[in-house]
Amino acid sequence: MITVDRITIEHHTDPLGIGEAAPRLSWVTSATTPGWRQAAYEIEAETETTGRIDSTDQVLVDWPFAPLTSRQRRHVRVRVWGEDGPASAWSEPAHVEAGLLDPALWTAKLVSPVLPDAGDGGEPAALLRGEIDLPAGVVRARLRATAHGVMTLSLNGAAVGDDVLHPGWTTYARRLRYRTWDVTDALRAGANAIGVHLADGWYRGYLGFGGRREVYGDRTAALVQLEVTLADGSERTYGTDESWRSTLGPLTRADLYMGETYDARRALAGWDAPGFDAASWDPVAVAPLDPAILVAPDGPPVRRTETLPVAEVITTPSGRTILDFGQNLVGRVRVQVPAAESGTTITLRHAEVREDGELGTRPLRAALATDEIISDGTAFAYEPSFTFHGFRYAEVTGWPGEVDPSAFTAIVTHTDMRRTGTFAASDPLLSRLHENVVWGMRGNFLDVPTDCPQRDERLGWTGDLQVFAPTAAYLYDTGGMLSGWLKDLAADQFDDGNVPVYVPWFVADDQMPPLGAEAGWGDAATVVPWTLYERYGDAGVLRRQWASMRAWTDSLAARGGPELAFSEGFSFGDWLDAAAPDDQPWAARLPWQPVAVAYLAQSARIMRDAAAVLGEPADEARYGALFERARARFRDEYVTPSGRAAFASQTAYALAIRFDLLDDAQRAHAGDLLAQQVLADGFRIGSGFLGTPHVCDALADTGNGATAWELLMQRECPSWLYAVTMGATTIWERWNSMLPDGSINPGHMTSFNHYALGAVADFLQRRVAGLAPAAPGYRRIRVAPLPSPHLTWARTAHETPYGPASVSWTLEGEEFALEVVVPPSTEAEVLLPDGSAAVTVGSGSHAFACRFAAPEPPAPPVAFAG
Structure with missing residues (x-):
């Protein structure tokens, strides 16, 4: 039996008021026949149909009908055929509705309340209200709203939607996000009241680490538009305008960093209900707004x-x-x-x-x-x-x-992203480590992927996301959220192609040193789109971000100079190396220049491969040549002919191996030298933000998996499990954010919820459990577990674009058993740990077994014995 279980519109969880005129479609199938593959599909929208299309495509398939017009609603169904047999039943319909694709349809005005001058601890939130008179016979109604600030909405005294901190944080001057709600059932004939509770949020409140306020403007404002369709087919539009009134309410202080003060004595009962007397309220002021900057969201709300x-x-x-x-x-x-x-x-x-x-x-x-x-x-x-x-x-x-x-x-x-990935293992500390990564991601994926959620910072640091994006894309469906963030990145990108170190960008502190093209941070412009392509099969994001990706890579190459020497300026480098002094997080064992060369090579390689995907042969050749130049520079300047690093460190070897900077002989020797370096470091972390995500992989890639396991399972600081043994329930910013005696790290910069070092979860999922993409969107899966006597079992599951996949293994003595579930229309390459030849299997459940004698872990040096 074959069924089409779910249709997805682009990356939307609720495709109401979307910004795409021709949204791509994806669907997930279930099939009881092992090895089943889709051979054809048909898409229907009301009376239109594509007819049978012979194709295996089912992820982000081009919209096959006329483009949607503003406010147009379509109901889409899909059915599929396998290589044999009849068609499946039609799927349940998916409903898609366009937002305002034409900016001219915005007739509401942006209105600002009267507020006092800014103070020191957060400013009052304002109440705004307006009334409209509706005729009987409303059959459809949509409310659209956005703000300079953050808002809650009410209609006739009841809350509209369940969004938190709407409309979030974007690069306001160029992209102001609005959302659409279906409010048909909340309206009545006659008087209707719309209420807005409006606070500073990111727009006017404290922002960043420099004590700045009013970064984007000194007046909050709201834009609300109600569109109704009557039974006779006529349409009417209402919205914020000069008739609206405002006053201060019970929130006498409201700020993202500082908190809130709620004075219940100032509450105004019924202020957002029809008939409330607001004659004493202040008139609002109309503010300028270019409706062309209004954009529908790509991802779900908070x-x-x-x-x-x-x-x-x-x-x-x-x-x-x-x-x-x-x-x-x-x-x-x-x-x-x-x-x-x-x-x-x-x-x-x-x-x-x-x-x-x-x-x-x-x-x-x-x-x-x-x-x-x-x-x-x-x-x-x-x-x-x-x-x-x-x-x-x-x-x-x-x-x-x-x-x-x-x-x-x-x-x-x-x-509110959909959870898509899980991991667990027999060692409870390892399972808790993974759970800490999940909680760290949840806390920091709050509209913007931030570095930390508690102190006066909470910025969208590009370097943090660059290293964490693969982990994020496994744990949750981040396709929509990160696609929107990438649009902000491109909008904030400087004229010379340089990418800000955090997005949305603003000058957080006038004392911050000027930064050139920041390797490892700006590379989010290439790494994140490529990750979305690898994990979701989304070539469209590569096309949309292509100009941004090119501009960044060219900017980084320009900073390197003709010889790619990166000889001038300051750079973060391998930030927060475990050996860096508490007050010098940039003081890594590996200087920033080789890190920059390595990342230039990585971005150039991504550009080469992305150009091939997009059919850009000139760019494919150009960036292929840049990759080889950077590769040669790294080999000539930073490693010996044998592969020994000029600056011996875990990061030096890991980047050289993972970014393919060495020839085959150098690579093998570098892997052994990396293992020796980890051994010399006492199986403790010896890297920072940019190196750490690659060390375990580099060891496993070069036949040093046993060393990777000793590093992974280390409990002494600095290590991943040290924080777990100290009772951490999220990932820390520093390896020693809390010292063994329970005191807080004395450095000025310490957070206990920082996801960057949690990028190790990707290694747990891909290598320890053994579930990895081998083709874009997991169309082909690589199953290659890396077992160890440290564990008796491990398992992982991931909701791929084609459906659920899972890997589970056990190890009892030398008896290794593996169970694999492969989604329909995909295949998996299975590599058993005994080194036997790879086996390719189709969809369904599969079991394997072999004998596995784990290699002996290397003995620690005398200084760390016992």
């Missing part, structure tokens, strides 16, 4: 995704009360506020860790991360609307009576 109760109530040595939620998370705390004397102030301070038994707030730097609730004398529920915190602990003061833990709930918030 939402509340999970709740956690209090795990423990702690009384600190100083007598303070701290709530422990048992997990470092990102979001806020919902509080059931008891009745208390009017004016009673309850304060929550948030932090990731404790130090000396008290709340560890020093790593927050200037971020207050403090919420205040002022009672009006009644009991009510409160959850912040316009802030988020990175925390495990919340200190409570001002609570009337004994603190009741059941009154507090942690609300986990992040971009």
Whole structure:
């Protein structure tokens, strides 16, 4: 039996109000016949059909009908044929609706409330409202909205949607994202009220590490447009304009970094319902806006995704009360506020860790991360609307009576991506390490892929994402979110092709040194699109980002100069090398110049291969030549003829091996030298952000898997498992963010939720468990587990674009058993660890067994014995 289980429109989870006129279609099939492959398909949209098309394509298939027009809605079904037999049944229809593809259809005006001058701890949030009178017979209604700031929307007193911190953060001057909601059932004949609660957010609030506010503008603003279709087919449009009114509400302070103050005494009952008297409110001001910059979202919004109760109530040595939620998370705390004397102030301070038994707030730097609730004398529920915190602990003061833990709930918030990948192993520390990576990604994929979610920074550092993108694409469906972020990257790219070190870009600190083309950071312009192509089969993102990719690679090559010497300026290099002093995170064992040459080679190779995909032969030749030039420069300047690194370090060897910078003889010797370097380092981490993701792979690629396992399973600092043994529930920024005595690293820059070093999860998934893409979109899968006596079993599963794939293995003595599930229309190349010849299998479930005698791990040097 064959079924078409799911149709996806581009990378959208809810294709309502999309920005593509010709969205690509993907579908997942199920088949009970082993080895089943699609041979043909048919797509139907209402009365139109493609007829049978003989093709194996089923991922991001071109839209086969006339392009969508603004507001047009289509219902799409798919059926498929295998190589033999009849067609499947038609799939359930997928509904797709275009947003406003023509900017001229925006008739609403951007309106700003009257707000006081900026202060020091976050500014009040404003209430805005407008009323419209509707005739009877509304059959369809869409509400579209965006803001300079962050907003919540209500219609006739009820919340619109479940988005958090809408519209998120984009490069505002060039790309302002709006979202569309179906509000048909919320409208009524006669008076209808639209309410907007509007706060500073990224637009006007504190942003970055330089203490700056009003980076994008000094006035918040909202744009809301309601479009209705009546039973007679006529359409009417309403929106924000000069008739709207505004006032200050109960949120007297609202800031992403600082937190919120909610004064229940200032609450205005019914302010967003029809008939409310707003005559005393202030008129709004109309602000200029070019509707051409308005864009529909590529990915899902930020939402509340999970709740956690209090795990423990702690009384600190100083007598303070701290709530422990048992997990470092990102979001806020919902509080059931008891009745208390009017004016009673309850304060929550948030932090990731404790130090000396008290709340560890020093790593927050200037971020207050403090919420205040002022009672009006009644009991009510409160959850912040316009802030988020990175925390495990919340200190409570001002609570009337004994603190009741059941009154507090942690609300986990992040971009609502679909989970697609899992991993577990017999060693609980390794499983916990992977879970820490997942939580780190959840906390930092909050509209923008940020470096950390708690201190005064929270920026979209390009280097962090560049190394983490493969891990992210396995764990969650990031195709839409990262496609949108790449558009911001291209929009913020400098005229000379240089890519900012974080996106969206702004000058966070006037003291920040000027940066040239920053190797390893700007390479996100090439690595991330290529990763999306490899993992999702999305060649379209390569085409769309092609100009950006070319500009970046040329910019990095220009910085290198004619000899690719990279002789001038400062560069981050292998940031946060394990050997770098706490106050000098750039002081890596490998200088930044060879890192830059290596990354130039990597981007040039990606460009060569991407040009081949896109059918650009001139660029394929050009970047192939640049790859060979960079490769030659690295070999001539930074390694001996035998392959020994001029600056012996784990990163030097790992980049040389993984980026294909050596000839075959050099590569083999470099692999052995890398193993010796790891041995000399006592099986501890000896690399930073750019090198660490490649070390284990480089060892495994050169026959040194046993050494990779000793490095992976190390528990002493610096290592991946050190943080786990210290009770970490997310990935740390530094290997020693917390010292063995429980004190916080003394450096000025310390975070306990930083996903970059969690890129090791990709190695766990691809190599330890053994599930990797061998062709774009996992059309062909490589199954090649790397077992070890450290584990008795490991398993992983991934929802590929073709359906679920999984690998599970056990090792009992020398008896190795493997189970593999391959999705329909794909095949898998299976390599058993005994070195036997690879076997290619089609879709279905497969079992294999062999004898596996693990190689003896290398003995540690005397200095580390015991």
